[in-house]
Amino acid sequence: MPASSFNSSFIFTIWDKILRRSNNKIGCLVISNYFYCMKRMPVFLIHLICWTAFLAYSYGSYVADFKGFRSIAFSVSMTTVQIIQFYICFLWVYPNYLKQHKIPQLIGGMIVALLAFICLRYGIEEVFYPKFFGIRNYNPGTPLLYYFKDNVYWGTSYIVVAMAVYGVQHSFRTEITNKSLKNDVVKAELAFLKSQINPHFLYNTLNYVYSLAIPVSDKLADAVLKLSDLMRYTLSESATGFVQLVKEVDYVNNYIALFKMRFEPNFYIDFNINGVSEDQEIASLMLIPFVENAFKHGVVNEKDSPVRIKLRASTKMVVFEVSNKINRGQKDTSSGVGLLNIQRRLNLIYPDKHNLLVSNNENTYKTTLTIKW
Known part of the structure; x- marks a missing residue:
């Protein structure tokens, strides 16, 4: 069962059965506090508070009414192995x-957790205690x-408890993630609506300026005219999400040509x-964005150190390389799409089908993007 399929009624049903078995009256309060605090505290602190409350209740009666060393010893051994079993499941099996x-x-992990519980309890109560304290939980000769x-x-019990707690934690994390995504x-x-200026107005205005x-x-x-082509591509042809590679190349060429007019010769x-x-x-x-970054932060006016752009495409992939000499002078402070935003787009559009390498040797900055079709 996926962790996301847990719901509150399922979890509380499990807890009701477990608490009835253990006759633990404080359990309901502990788990309720756990659910309440999940959204408000770090997980470590929540676990610490819950275990403190649980142990305080479990062993409070021994302080108030001493029941003998034997009873305390076996309670401590049981609690210790249950906590170990809980975190075997919570930190390893379920994640x-x-x-x-x-x-x-x-199923195999749950069996391992169960065997760990049995072996640890046997080691403590049937080996360690008899040797050092002369007490044991089961009579000698008890069949294995x-x-x-x-x-x-x-x-x-604690295999199920760990599953319930992990399910709750996973559900809250999923809820937080979904809220963030929304x-x-x-x-x-x-942002998209704000950017949707009427294209016809822009085209008509540019045509008027052109005339x-x-x-x-x-x-x-x-x-x-080239600026008009760039805006037309951005506003119209980009709406579907994907375009022909040749059109993307034309866009890059127009961008380069427009920049060339600014800096030529x-x-x-x-x-x-x-x-x-x-x-x-x-x-x-x-x-x-890679070309824009090179023009913004690189040297474009040195013949011996030109901005180098390479595009190699095949039936399986496309490789796009941009390298430039780093400009040590004043940087362009205008806004642009950063590498973090590019990486995010790649992760969303080409998951497991891309590779972006960035190198900087203090003199040359180079980016290499590989996309598999």
Whole structure:
């Protein structure tokens, strides 16, 4: 059963049965406090408080009404092995195997936890205590089969307790994660809506500026036209999420051309393309942030150290490399898409199908993006 399938009624039913077996009156209060505190305290502190409350109740009666060393010794041994068994399940078995496709491993882990309980209890009560204190829990000569059966009964409680507690913790964590994702979705939707300026207004405005620029300067008119192409690609062709790789390359070329107008004649770019075809697709605007980063923080006006851009595509993958000499002068402080945002997009769009390498030798900055189709 997946941990996410736990619900409150299921958990409280389990606890009711366990507490009836152990006749533990404080248990309901402890588990209720655990549920209440899950959202408000670190897990370690919650466990510490709950175990403190449980042990205080369990051993408070011994302080108030001393029942003899023998009774205390066997209570301590039982509690010790139960706590160890609890954390074997809570920290190892359930986090690793409480999944639909790992049911055999889950059963095996629970058996290991049960055997650990039996062996530890036997070692403490039937080996350690007789040797050092002269007391034992079971009569000498007790058949091992009887001992095993009896301890299966006592050893199952905390396996179930650990499952219930782990289920509660997992459910709260899932709830927090889902809430965070919902907030991210709302923020992303608001940002998207804010960015949806009417494209027709932009196009008409740029066309008007273009018409004004033609008599003044062909270079200015060409720059306005390229800017219009960039905005059209961003607002229109990126809406579906994926575009032809050739169109993404055209966008990069237009971006480079627009930058070249700004810095020419001292603008040096080495852009090599190999293997690109019209049947290849890529997430839109996936390549441009690397080029933008190189232009913003790199040196573009040295002939001997041009910004080098390489794009190699095949039927199985695309490799995009951008390297630039690091500009030690004043940096461009304008906003841009950082590598963290790029990495997040890659994780969402190409999970387990991408590799992003970043190298910096204090002189040259290089990024290599590999995407498998």
